[in-house]
Amino acid sequence: MPLSLYVDGPRWRDHLTKTADDNPGLIPVAKGNGYGLTVGRLARRAEWLGVDTIAVGTYPEVAEVVQRFSGDILVMEPWRPFSPGVSYGDRVIHTVGRRSDLAALPAAAGPGGSPRVLLEALTSMRRHGFAADDLAQVGRSIRGLRVEGHAVHLPLGDGHVAEVERWLAAAPARRWFASHLRHDELDELSRRHPDVEFRPRVGTALWLGDRGALQAMATVLDAHRVRRGEQVGYRQRRIGRDGTVLIVSGGTAHGVALVAPNAAASPRARAAALAQGGLSASGRALSPYLVDGKQRWFAEPPHMQVSMIFVPSGATCPDVGDEVKLQVRFTTTTFDRVVVS
Numbered sequence: 437m438p439l440s441l442y443v444d445g446p447r448w449r450d451h452l453t454k455t456a457d458d459n460p461g462l463i464p465v466a467k468g469n470g471y472g473l474t475v476g477r478l479a480r481r482a483e484w485l486g487v488d489t490i491a492v493g494t495y496p497e498v499a500e501v502v503q504r505f506s507g508d509i510l511v512m513e514p515w516r517p518f519s520p521g522v523s524y525g526d527r528v529i530h531t532v533g534r535r536s537d538l539a540a541l542p543a544a545a546g547p548g549g550s551p552r553v554l555l556e557a558l559t560s561m562r563r564h565g566f567a568a569d570d571l572a573q574v575g576r577s578i579r580g581l582r583v584e585g586h587a588v589h590l591p592l593g594d595g596h597v598a599e600v601e602r603w604l605a606a607a608p609a610r611r612w613f614a615s616h617l618r619h620d621e622l623d624e625l626s627r628r629h630p631d632v633e634f635r636p637r638v639g640t641a642l643w644l645g646d647r648g649a650l651q652a653m654a655t656v657l658d659a660h661r662v663r664r665g666e667q668v669g670y671r672q673r674r675i676g677r678d679g680t681v682l683i684v685s686g687g688t689a690h691g692v693a694l695v696a697p698n699a700a701a702s703p704r705a706r707a708a709a710l711a712q713g714g715l716s717a718s719g720r721a722l723s724p725y726l727v728d729g730k731q732r733w734f735a736e737p738p739h740m741q742v743s744m745i746f747v748p749s750g751a752t753c754p755d756v757g758d759e760v761k762l763q764v765r766f767t768t769t770t771f772d773r774v775v776v777s
């Protein structure tokens with residue numbers, strides 16, 4: 437009795453190939469919950485797209501792609517001496533952002549090969565990486581490692597070209613891995629620097645860039661007629677008017693009604709986040725479920741695997757076994773099944 441993600445296969449695949457065409461050198465990013473689609477599925481899709489490299493977020497995620505994708509695997513979390521050892525040999529490219537890690541990696545990787553690394557720049561994101569002077573210096577004097585290029589991870593938004601230009605001048609490299617550059621910014625940089633290879637790392641705009649190809653659906657598991665004043669749920673809340681309480685698949689275990697804090701940057705974004713199921717302080721919350729064309733209120737906050745929503749009398753109620761649409765944030769939702777047509 438699942439929470440399902442339906443993917444319009446032809447439309448989705450069209451978008452993937454178009455995005456790959458628009459972004460020469462594209463490196464698909466497959467991490468976390470796989471943008472709702474699972475990392476394994478994205479790895480197979482990347483293989484189908486024919487790219488030579490995939491990027492994962494963490495070392496444990498390497499295991500999810502290594503059998504499904506035949507090219508190189510770029511790990512975006514920086515390598516640390518306490519990182520779990522991975523023995524996928526030459527296919528793995530490590531991200532390094534500290535001198536001490538550069539010094540420790542060759543020995544940690546064991547005898548034989550020299551590990552492949554990219555050197556990360558500490559951009560205005562201020563997450564990980566070398567400061568500009570450092571990056572320029574370490575790039576010149578590396579032993580026991582093969583440097584694949586430098587990387588910039590930029591904040592969301594635009595106006596990135598100037599920052600990338602500063603890095604190119606300060607710490608030249610033949611290849612730059614870039615995150616969150618728009619493809620017109622990338623085109624501009626490629627035009628200005630024909631001798632530099634840019635490799636855009638793209639997740640959201642690739643996998644979720646055509647939202648119309650994706651639809652989340654919940655299954656109606658039960659339906660109970662209720663009268664005004666009756667009590668329901670763990671918290672025994674009183675129902676305000678006559679109607680039906682629907683029990684639908686999708687709860688906190690799936691990430692339903694959980695909102696990542698960074699979603700709420702502006703008042704408009706906050707309103708949208710709330711509409712997508714953030715629980716309001718008042719205790720009453722609009723659910724992300726759509727019944728008879730309208731978003732409905734939670735009868736009480738969602739449970740682990742199901743939610744109780746209230747449909748007032750007068751609205752058309754679905755039957756048990758029917759599916760209803762819901763709006764989700766794909767990066768925080770775990771579906772019971774994904775159906776690609």
Ligand SMILES: *Cc1c(COP(=O)(O)O)cnc(C)c1O
Pocket residue numbers: 465467493512589615616637638639640641
């Ligand atoms: C997650 C991540 C990406 C992909 O981000 P999207 O916004 O999903 O495209 C790119 N680069 C790095 C370093 C990341 O951590």
